[in-house]
Amino acid sequence: MPFNYTIAVIAIPLFMFLFLGLAGVKMSRKLTGVLGVLGMLVTTVLAYGVALTYFFGTGQGQVVDGVRQAITVWNPDWLSFTKTLVVRMGIMLDPIAAMMLVVITTVSFMVHLYSLGYMSDHHGNAEKGFQRYYAFLALFTFSMLGLVVATNLFQIFIFFEMVGVSSYLLIGFYYTSPAANHASKKAFIVTRLADFFFLVGIMILSYYSGSFDFDTLVFGSNHANSLEVAQSIIGNPGVATFMGCSAMTWALTFIFIGGAGKSAMYPLHIWLPDAMEGPTPVSALIHAATMVVAGVFLVARLFPLYVVCQAAMDVILVVGAFTAFYAAAIACVQSDIKRALAFSTISQIAFMMTSLAVSSADGALIEIHEGYGLGYMASMFHLFTHAMFKALLFLCAGAIIHAVHSNENSDMHGLHKYMPITSIAFLIGCLAIAGIPPFAGFWSKDEILVACYNKGLGWGIWMTMVAGLTAFYMFRIYFLIFFWNKHEVHTEHEPKDQPWTMTLPLIILAVISIVAGFVPAHNMVTWDGGHLHTQLDWTVAGTSVLVALVGIGLAFKMYYKENPLPERMASSCRGLWTAAYKRFYMDELYQFITHKVIFQGICKPIAWFDRAIIDGFMNMLAVGTQHAAYGVRRLQSGSIQGYVVVYFLGALLLAVITLICVLVF
Amino acid sequence: MNLTLLMYLIPSIIMFGCGVYGFLTRKNMIAIMISLELMLNSVDINFVVFNRFLFPGQFEGMFFTLFAIAIAAAETALALAIIINVFRAIKNVDINQINKLKF
């Protein structure tokens, strides 16, 4: 098989993790870093090789009837639940897996490289745990790669957990900081909650379908299988429905919740902004480009099942569309640039989710028509482009933070003069995300909007509006960082462009952000592996560009130079502004539920119950026996006559009772 | 009027009751021992009476009584020895005073 070496793509990061984790302590920082980067470089090269071979190769069985086939490279049993229900650990390549390989390795490599500079010092002090950092990065890369090449649902679940824990470890990298500590915990627990639903979904799905394998679930001969599976679950009268929905709907909804946790969909998004406590490169890699799209990837992976289950799709649509707007609205008022970017990420991922959800526009089950699957393609395309420009934005932000030692945009302002390269790179990123042609974001976002309009005019307008909002808040950030006012130098040395290890990735990513839009995604990442005929819908594109420009213009007006307009606007609707700034109090709500309801209301009472009632009962038995022992001591009075009374009465009583028993019975 | 078995048992039972009563109420250990003699004696009467009335011709009850008298004698001797032994220690024979060991 030409793809056998794919295993190396997975294995190298794993090896790097073990090697750096175990032996790293004994090595110098520099060596560790270089080894990590080199390892990642090899991985990246191999991954590119795999992806190129997959998309453009013409090996046997690779393309059948113009449809790219999913290729299972390697699939040994890992854990047998029953003879038939087996978890396998394998590597499967299909369009989106191949695309994800590229995305992950690219961004990961950039981040590895970037971190050489970024992590060398922390607020001026030599960074501790450099080796640990690289080990964790490798672990994350491994987990994420394992996730995308999964051959079955359970493998995805396994790597879901793995990326979760890598993310936990990296967010909590500065473990002495309480905020990081708290954030990492929060991230893990929230995603864990989502994973619980994911697990339940898997249980339901695997029970009815009897398999975890995508081969059975979604990649049967020409997808007929997934339809069969779906039909057998929905159509089988013996299968229980619960609260009016079929088992299938429940399963897919639960699985979506699992994905939503990772992808920070409302209301499970609360961990992502906090996750920005981690090192900025980590945010770029995990919380912008790769891990957070795992949910999207999951839904995409099971897309053929979702297609036949409109109810679940509707859930995704509503959640996605709402989250897109909600996050964008919050992003407009954040002052911490990483948080703002985080909400932007949430919003963008919601775009992808929405796009997936509108994909089966008319709810047709079987009939494949023009435009069907457009959303899917657009979503994947956007995933790809977004990864690039969002990574770019985050790395830029990292460079800025590294320069000024602060996350607050009030500490920045006017940096354009000091950091021109960073400024231009950031601008490119902003243009890309705002959807200005010919930057990458334009192409992908445009197709999403088309798909939304296909679904319904309302959805289209809504998403267009969000797109405009996106342009606004991105440029708000941009202007606030680089213009607005003269920079006040707080630290002893002036901010400047960072060393080449950090700048080079910016440049590379900026270039990719410019050109990525021209990747022929409609030929590559379609849901069935075939070609999809798309053309630019000028009405939609024009509208969206217009809206974006309006947004940019507004941002320019408000934030290019220091002026009281933003303040006035904020005070004119103070309540709304504060609510948005406080992220609509979702964190407080969670805080209330976890602390007041669960901790104080459930855990404490249970602990009390355990000590006082259960344990108390056991102690009561013991104490009761002791008391009884004390109580009977009077019987032993020490007097002979007392003994004899007991003796004689005892004998008589024995006789009398037996007598009565014999007489009565 | 016939002298039946039960008529002979009546004094025996009463004697036994008296013995029990004496045992429980007397304070003097020797008096208690005397009460015990009453009890033992009543048992002897029982045996003799049963033997004579119910099972004449074989003398198991009679012999039991014979041996019981011997046993009673041995018991009494030992008990009195012990009473005197206690008397040496506490200088009286009040049974209420030998209750140091209790609970």
Add this chain to the structure above:
Amino acid sequence: MDYSQFLMMPQEIGLLLVFLLVFLYDTFMPQRSQRMLPLFTTILFAIYTVLAFIPMGFGEAFGAMFESTPATWVMKNVLNVGVFIVLLQAVKWTNDDFVSVRRGEFYELILLTLFGMFLMISSRHFLLFVIGLETASLPIAALAAFEKRYYESREAAAKYVFTAIFSSAIFMLGISFVYGLAGTLYFNDIAMAVTTANPLLIVAVAFVIAGVGYKLSLVPFHQWTADVYQGAPTAVTSYLSVISKGAAAFAFLVILVQAFGSIYSQVWEWMLYAIIVLTITIGNLFAMRQRNLKRFLAYSSISQAGYIMLGVIAYSTVGMASMMYYVLVYIFSNLAAFGVIAVIERATGKVTMDDYNGLFRTNPWLAFTMMLAMFSLGGIPPFAGFFSKFFIFMGAANQGTVAIYVLVFIALVNTIISLYYYLLVVKAMFIRQDDCAVPYIDSHWTEELGLTICVMGIIAVGLASGIYAFLNQTTASMASFFPAIG
């Protein structure tokens, strides 16, 4: 006149011979060689014990008044072993200055009471049984009063003698009723004459149970036990607690089965049921708060008696074998405990549980032996106590009714309570620390030998299945011993 019938009772005759030799030694040997009397007796008794293991003829004698069966033979041997250990442990004590004047009498009384117990075991006639019972119990009063130094010893003797005589009066009253009903005192004949329950019989059986239950210290006939055990010299207490109890248990079984077997389920099963429940529970409840170890073991032995009775209520050869086995194990376990107490009491005069704090640090072997004894009594494997408990429960459950299962359950729940107080002793010795713990005690070799035998018994009797198998084989031949339940 057929005096050859005395040959049917070789063990008793042998015992009397030992007694005679001891008596002659005590009376006629010069004063300086009197110090050797304890050892002389012990060795003599050891020889006798070994010889007694040779089985002689089994059968009835004196017109079925006396019966020697394999079971009685085994039981007597078991008691012999126990008495041997008691004697061994007493060697040092009887040579103490305060006691040495009366040491001859100690051994003579022990041997004579043992003779009484043998009579109890083998008698098949109530007259002989009463004589045996009295022989076994009256001299104990004298033994209890042995320690003239202590007032407690006298009080113990007084308490014992009064309650014992009262009990024997009640017992004889009961027998008189039985006689009135059956017209005979031979067990076999009684069994034939008495087949249905009537008030007189019930009262009679209750009194008989009370009389023997007194020896066994079954609740509510137990109250003398604690006081006497506490007051009497430790050697006597140990003798009283195991040998006397073991013999009485066997005799009890013989009476109930042989004389009243046909009214098992009608009359005495339920009496015994109630008594067992009471005995185990009350014994445990009282034992829980005792600080004086002898008193503590007294209550523990009360509750143990309840367990022994499970073998009687079982009413089967299995139950009988289990009971004998239990007694054997109980002898080793309890004598080990009393042996340790005796050593420490002799050396320091301390007998309360608090005095044992930190014993393990100063006297590891004594503490270890005591711990084994406690574990064995508590029924912890792999020590013999576990096996005996398990088998006695098996024996009881073999009877099969639900009520018996409930009884076994009650007994089992009580095991937990008993474990609690046995562990208290272990706790004192091993866990508690005390700066003024008992100093190291240089125990006499006889004491050590006695304890070693006990420890070996505790460990080996359970693991070596042959012993139980042998007992079982012995009783299995006696299936006819148990009359059909009427």
Add this chain to the structure above:
Amino acid sequence: MESVGNIIMYFIIAIAIIAFSVLTVTTRKILRSATYLLFVLFATAALYFQMDYHFLGAVQIAVYAGGIVVLFVFAILLTHKPGADTQAITSHRKWLGVAVAMIGALVCGYALFSYGGFCGKQLIGDDGLSIDRLGQMLLSTDKFGYLLPFEAVSVLLLACIIGGVVIARRR
């Protein structure tokens, strides 16, 4: 139909037993108590004579009256100043004693009187217990022979003697 003499004799014996028993346990003077006991024992002996167990009656008088009561008297004299009263019995204890004794007597009485086999049994002639038959039986090894108890009781007495010696020694 019994002879009148027998009946009168019975009543005398019965009344004597009952009366002296009660007196034995109620009198405050310990020496009197012993004396009343003696009378009870005599009355019992008389009862044995009436039953034609002459030997037993003789033993009763010799051992009980002649031996045991004397023992009691010695013991009393050793432990009491002459003429001393025992302390008064507290009333609750008295009632307890009465109650327990009554219960005991009632239970036994009920048991005995409810048993049909005892009803109306009368003395049947002389049962022919001659002293030489008694002797034969005492030393017989056959059924209804009492050689073994006879020997055993000697051991018992020996044991009690030794026990008495142990107790009686001053140290």
Add this chain to the structure above:
Amino acid sequence: MEIFSNILIYFVIVPLVTLLGLAVCNNRGMAAIRTVATVGATVLVALAAYLVYIFLHERGMGNQAEMILQTSVMWYAPFNIKLALGVDGVSVVMILLSAFIVFAGVFASWKMNPLPKQFFMWFFLLSTGVFGFFISIDLFTMFMFYEVALIPMYLLIGVWGSGNKNYSAMKLTLMLMGGSAFLMLGIIGIYFHSTPEGIPHTMNILDIVRYDAIPHNWQMWLFPLTFVGFGVLGAMFPFHTWSPDGHASAPTAVSMLHAGVLMKLGGYGCFRVAIYLMPFAAAQLGWIFLTLTGISIVYGAFSACVQTDLKYINAYSSVSHCGMVLFAILMFNQTAMTGAVLQMLSHGLMTALFFALIGMIYGRTHTRDIREMGGMMHIMPYLGVGYVLAGLASLGLPGLSGFVAEMTIFIGSYENADVFRRTLTIIGASSIVITAVYILRVVAKLLFGAVQNEHHRELTDASWDERLSTATLILAVAAIGCFPNFFVNIISDSFVPVVNALKAFFPVVM
């Protein structure tokens, strides 16, 4: 002697020989004591590994007997009690687990003081009981070894423990003995109904199953007795309260052995005795115990969330995890039961690891209150990493053992089609979230954050014996997590007979 040709008996003999070897050591000769203990533990591990090899070999050769390496020697002939040995897949892995934990335990108590000799003697007596239990297929010997394993706990906690040790030791012993009282009654009952009329009663599990003669009405009584009897040791709600106190007071190695192995005796016994011998009652009454164990899982987890003592947290977590074992066993299908055994393995190893680490931390800081500690990761990175790994195993990170076990349990449990069991499964599965909460809470407070006590800065990291002890366990945890099928293949076929027996009575209508 026939029995000595069976390798299984050496699992009992080796600890006993070690015990005797220790007995002749001088109490102050630490080196000799350590050597003897180490040799004993190592031989046990080697034996266990060899046993696994034999087992796989036999199975590979096509030996499909339910139990292999069977030997049966009459012991107490009157009751037909035999010294019957035999192992199936479940016992094999349990023996392997025990050997590992004994090995790690020896190193975890390397510096035991005072009375090291006595400590190790009790320790090996305990292991004798554990191994004996797993190799027995005769109820009597099983029960005997069971109690042999229990009683050393009293002294081990009482003498070498800390805190409120007297109370804890007594409570633990009495509660467990209470359980075994139930058990003994159950065993006696089983014995007397084990065979049809006319055939001598038997204690041999395989024979009892073969005769299948226990009347249904008796099963209804005997099943709860045996199940509760073993359930007490398995920390089943509401009989779990010995566990927190006991663990908190026990010395490190004892906590390890207790949570690691002893609590497994409960789960193993529930399956081997209660369910296997009385499938009818199990099917009828299973729902009661299923509810209780379901409560255990969630209840233990919630309780753990608010504890502040490290050992209490772990003890409650054990309640939750062991609840899962019984829970899975009661699901009556092969997958769930296999999961139960995996969970036993997993919980055994990771809890042992936890307790080892806690002991090591406690030995340095002299406190177990998480509020008084912080930033330990900084001070003792090795122990910190170990703790995180243990925590991750506990909350079910893939690649470590907990995940494999829990997933097998949940997937297996969900295979039951009835709503009751499914609901319980989902409730039980929710524990993975709560587990994450309390594990991360501890990790955050204990290891991360700022150093709370400046004195702690001077503390040292693990010494070589501690590293060896923990590394052994971590490797084992990872081995199960990475190669679960190796274990699943050993285990799962062992459940075929019991599941087949249950099929006749299950599912029952409720």
